[in-house]
Amino acid sequence: DTEVTQTPKHLVMGMTNKKSLKCEQHMGHRAMYWYKQKAKKPPELMFVYSYEKLSINESVPSRFSPECPNSSLLNLHLHALQPEDSALYLCASSPGILRDRTPGRQAFFGQGTRLTVV
Amino acid sequence: AQKVTQAQTEISVVEKEDVTLDCVYETRDTTYYLFWYKQPPSGELVFLIRRNSFDEQNEISGRYSWNFQKSTSSFNFTITASQVVDSAVYFCALRTGSYQLTFGKGTKLSVIP
Secondary structure, three states: OOOEEEEOOEEEEOOOOEEEEEEEEOOOOOEEEEEEEOOOOOOEEEEEEEOOEEEEEOOOOOOEEEEEEEOOEEEEEEEOOOHHHOEEEEEEEEOOOOOOOOOOOOOEEOOOEEEEEO | OOEEEOOOOEEEEEOOOOEEEOOEEEOOOOOOEEEEEEEOOOOOOEEEEEEEOOOOOOEEEOOEEEEEEHHHOEEEEEEOOOOHHHOEEEEEEEEOOOOOOEEOOOEEEEEEO
16 A cells, blocks of 8 residues: 545635644655645645654644644644635655665655635 | 756647656755656646666666756656656656755646647
């Protein structure tokens, strides 16, 4: 199983709503990532979890709140979003965060959640 | 700082033509890894290949081939005998000793029947 599963695939929410995006992998990967991708742009890193602990927050606004309940699950809680937050949100996992000369390993990406904030 | 440049924003080819997607990277690290990902309209990023900076051997996988040249900091991707299913956005990406992938802006490939 080399899949990263994201739910829901599509989400429309109002600016006052609270919603959550979910990501799941069963490859035993210990690093999980959230990326945001606007239309016709490359993915931009938001958060990195390593061994279930938040290791990187790329100055993401607090209306995005990540959570890693266990090594297989990664959530992204959304609250009071703005229309400009509409984007494709991609989850990824990899065996681990690279250190020094560790051989590179690819990150597996999910299909993404297409979020529209109205 | 690291950077990936994909100068071709959009390319259109007729089916069965060969097409090369260019990727130029910048990094001061001596150890780094280069990737190509395919993103079809469905949205997921599909891993295609990974190369490390110590291995300049070119690689062929079916209709896909990659040309890695450190002297010009390029990692180009060629699709031979293109097919409609190859239509997608292709991203080149760079990873150094840290955690994240730096993506190029992507090249949208349209293969016309």
